[in-house]
Each structure stands twice: as C-alpha cells, then as structure tokens.
Amino acid sequence: MGIYTLPLKNMRRNKIRNFSTILRIAGGVILLLILISSGLGINSFVKQAESFGETTLSPNASQTNSSSNQTQILTSVVTYLNSTFGIDLESSPIGNSLKNLLGTLIYVLDGLASIALFIGVLGVLTTMYFNEIERRREVGLFKIMGFSEGQIFLSLTLEGALLGLIASIIGVILGYIGVFLISSVFTFISLNIVFPPWLILGVILVTTFLSFILAIYPAWLASKNDLSVVFR
Amino acid sequence: MRDGEFILELKDVSRTYHRQSGKQALEKISLNIKRGSLTVIIGPSGAGKSTLLKTAGLLEKPTQGSVVFKGKETRELSPGERAKLIHRDIGFILEDSNLLPYLNLLENVMLPMINSDTENAKDILKNVGLTELNKFPEEISYLEEQKAALARALVNKPSVILCDEPTGKLDSSSARKFMDLLKNLKDNLTVIIVSNNDLLASYAENLFYIKDGVLKEKK
Numbered sequence: 183m184g185i186y187t188l189p190l191k192n193m194r195r196n197k198i199r200n201f202s203t204i205l206r207i208a209g210g211v212i213l214l215l216i217l218i219s220s221g222l223g224i225n226s227f228v229k230q231a232e233s234f235g236e237t238t239l240s241p242n243a244s245q246t247n248s249s250s251n252q253t254q255i256l257t258s259v260v261t262y263l264n265s266t267f268g269i270d271l272e273s274s275p276i277g278n279s280l281k282n283l284l285g286t287l288i289y290v291l292d293g294l295a296s297i298a299l300f301i302g303v304l305g306v307l308t309t310m311y312f313n314e315i316e317r318r319r320e321v322g323l324f325k326i327m328g329f330s331e332g333q334i335f336l337s338l339t340l341e342g343a344l345l346g347l348i349a350s351i352i353g354v355i356l357g358y359i360g361v362f363l364i365s366s367v368f369t370f371i372s373l374n375i376v377f378p379p380w381l382i383l384g385v386i387l388v389t390t391f392l393s394f395i396l397a398i399y400p401a402w403l404a405s406k407n408d409l410s411v412v413f414r
Numbered sequence: 415m416r417d418g419e420f421i422l423e424l425k426d427v428s429r430t431y432h433r434q435s436g437k438q439a440l441e442k443i444s445l446n447i448k449r450g451s452l453t454v455i456i457g458p459s460g461a462g463k464s465t466l467l468k469t470a471g472l473l474e475k476p477t478q479g480s481v482v483f484k485g486k487e488t489r490e491l492s493p494g495e496r497a498k499l500i501h502r503d504i505g506f507i508l509e510d511s512n513l514l515p516y517l518n519l520l521e522n523v524m525l526p527m528i529n530s531d532t533e534n535a536k537d538i539l540k541n542v543g544l545t546e547l548n549k550f551p552e553e554i555s556y557l558e559e560q561k562a563a564l565a566r567a568l569v570n571k572p573s574v575i576l577c578d579e580p581t582g583k584l585d586s587s588s589a590r591k592f593m594d595l596l597k598n599l600k601d602n603l604t605v606i607i608v609s610n611n612d613l614l615a616s617y618a619e620n621l622f623y624i625k626d627g628v629l630k631e632k633k
Contacts, residue, residue: 184525195516328501
C-alpha cells in the first residue's frame, strides 16, 4: 500500500532537516563504534595478558594448542608483553592494578558510547516532532483517503526507523574508517582495536530500534490530527 | 449488503459542534442519493456544506440521526471499519488538491491504491488528460492539479465521489472544463458536489440548496 512507501519518499523533502538528523545519529554511531571497539581492544589485551600469565605458570601450555598458528600468535603476544611490561600480570601487584584500571576504562568507554549514541538518536524525536507539525494537512488527507490511524502511525514510525537505519549504516562505514585510521595513526599505543561483525550488526539494529521507539510519540500525536484541516 | 435504489441515505441527520452554545451545523437533514446520480448542493459559506459532506462521507458521525451507506447503518461501525469502507468505496475531491509536493503525479495518484497497479493508475491519469506523469504538483496548473485529484479519487474504483468546492480555485473556463470531464468520466459513479458556485447547478441531476444547516430541494 502506498502509505508504507512514503517514509522513503519523504526523504526528498526537508532534505536539510533529515540530513542534519542523519549526521547527528551517524556521529553518535561513530563515537559508539570507536569507544566500544577500543573497549573491546582493551578487553582482548587484558585477556592476552592473562593468557601470558598462564603461559609462564604452565610452560607446557603452548604445547596443548593443537593449532600451530595459535601457538605462533601466543608466542608473539608473550614476546610483546614481555617487552612492554617485563612482568607477569597475574602475580605482579602493578600488573593487577593495571588490569583493574583497564577494566574500569572499558566500563567508562561503554558508558560514554551509550550516551553519545542516545544524544545522536534524540535528533529523531525533534525531527519527527517538526515533521508532525508540518504534516497535519497530509495526515488529514490520509484520513479522507481511508487510511486508519494505525496505518498512519505505522507509516510515521517507520520514517523514524528509516532515519536511524540510514544514519547507522553511514555511521558504521565512517566509524570503520575512523577506527582503521586511529589504529594506524596511534601505533605507539599498541592496543588492539577490535571490530567484530556482531558489533556492526548490533549497532545498526540498536540504532534503528531506538529511532523507531523515539518516533512513536510524535507519530502517535500526528495520527490523532483532525482531518477538518484539509477542508479549509 | 442490500443492493437498493439508494446508495446513500441520510435520515434526520443533525450535527452540533458546540453542544453548550447549541448551534447546529446541520438540522435534521434527510437526503436519499440514487445510484449513479449527480447531486449538487449549493450554499453560502458557513451553511454547513462541508459538514454535510464529511457526515455523508463517513468522516464524522452525526450527533443525531443515521447515515446508511449501501444499505448498511454506519453508526455502529468501528473507526477501522469506517476507514476501510471509505478506502474502498468513497473518493474525495476538495478545493485544494492536497497533492503531496514531494511526489510526482503518478506517485500521488498511486498513494491510496489498494493494489499498486501502475498501469491502472497511468490509464486513469490518461483518461483525465494528464500525460506528463513525472511532473511535480508545483509544475502544473490548478486545473491539472484538480484533474490529478480526480484521478486519485477514481483510482480505487469507488462507488461514490464527494466533492467540496472542486472548482473553488479555478476560473470559470477551467471550472467548466473540470465539470465536463467529471461528467464524462462519471459513468455509473454517484457524485455529490457541495459548492457556493451557481455555475455547478447546471450540471446537477438533483439540485439542493443549504442555508444555516437546513437543506431544501430545488424542484
């Protein structure tokens, strides 16, 4: 039915408003990706450090690995950690403090990431609210065409979700490039920045869902508009 | 549904907007509309024309009385059932075409379609004399806008077309062209027009006058 294709076509109008909303959400997504992927990198770093401890305690550990590739990676991590700290993280008090600090940092980064995304996605609320004010006549037209309030509501919330979807895809692409650039520029930090596929999919789904949720109230308001406005 | 002589029956319909002031927009109106007829209701501004059209078109419930559409009493219909009935059976043409500015003519006409049949929409646009389907509303004249609104109203093959001042933005020459087109395309459709333009009275098969919410038939 035509009304459900409107969210896509509506991108043609209010281009500046839609574009700025997409930019804001995409900005949140980029920050989210960079911070979470850094957090994941720290996490993986700590785990590697722990496995280094196990290696020193159990010299035969490397022999238990069936894959020679894994052994090679472990060996290189052990060598790297030795050269960085020269200590066993599991038994050293400094190593433990460092581990705790990094663990806290992960929570802080994740918290900042969530706030950044939420602030970005809040743009959907204001955009949809302004759209609702502008489109009272349009909603009245839908009603005289025989579209139910439920159909109008769904069409408008889909519009919010679409803004989130487009922004999250753009954000993921730019975020990926950003993470790649950061990890290649700040090589002296030597921390891994992890960018797993579930993070990409998760960020797109969460952003789209949040945008959909935030579009609910303005869409509900719009669907209740009086149709008399089109008769004037 | 009963396939009777009348497609639409208004029985003692009254409509009050401000209950406390007691002002009635419609006062005990009874109107039987025959299938395939063209009815014109003439009246000045504020006479209750739009209210009558909204009530007849199931967009508003009467305060008193009943509206029977295709033999079915509509008072007890749920909002969803009313919307479905409007979608399938009633087309509206208003003074302002209300074409969506970000859709081209074909997209505007296809908007209310139940089955997205592009060829059918193109045929209807061709029948009303519009061939440049990719044009946007701001690129066409008022007459062309109203033609597109007519095509949009016809696209679901409704039983009834309700028009509120359909020639309100047109000069007399364009108004005649639009009315001629509507009459030619009408076929078995039932058409009800409310207007303050006496020119439209000449197209009426049934002519009524409305003033202060009271309807009178012109014999």
